[in-house]
Amino acid sequence: MMEIVTVSITCASGDQAQRIAQHLVENRLAACAQTHPIHSTYVWQGAMEFSAEVMLTAKTVTAKLPQIEAAVVALHSYEVPEILAQSVAWCSESYTAWLHETLKG
Known part of the structure; x- marks a missing residue:
């Protein structure tokens, strides 16, 4: 059986997260996707950034990761x-x- 993974994808907005989540689930790249607001602190192009973002978490298997990345x-x-x-882990x-049944599609 393929290894189950969760995939974290930080999105700029709730609309963007929902569009990506819907695409992943509709195309059976993920069985389920959830979103929640987050506050991020990071360095981008040499400057400290503080952003309100949305975390998208998708449940899938390792075999789907290249397709998820492309999408x-x-x-x-x-x-x-x-x-x-x-x-x-469990x-x-x-x-x-x-x-596994959902991802067969």
Whole structure:
């Protein structure tokens, strides 16, 4: 079975996060996506930045990561969008079955 991962994608706005989330789920690149507001502090082009952003978290499998990256790069407004995948240490059997079935599409 393919490894389950969560993918974190920082977005400039709720609209952008929703567009990307919908694309990922509709195209069966992610089984589920959630968004929530965040406040980010980072250095960009040598300057300290403070931004209100939206974090998109997608549940998927490692085999979908290249397609997710391509989709995010195409749909995102940032020059360098954050796309981080984290391995899931444990997942219930029923959720695992649902996720794999959903991604078959």
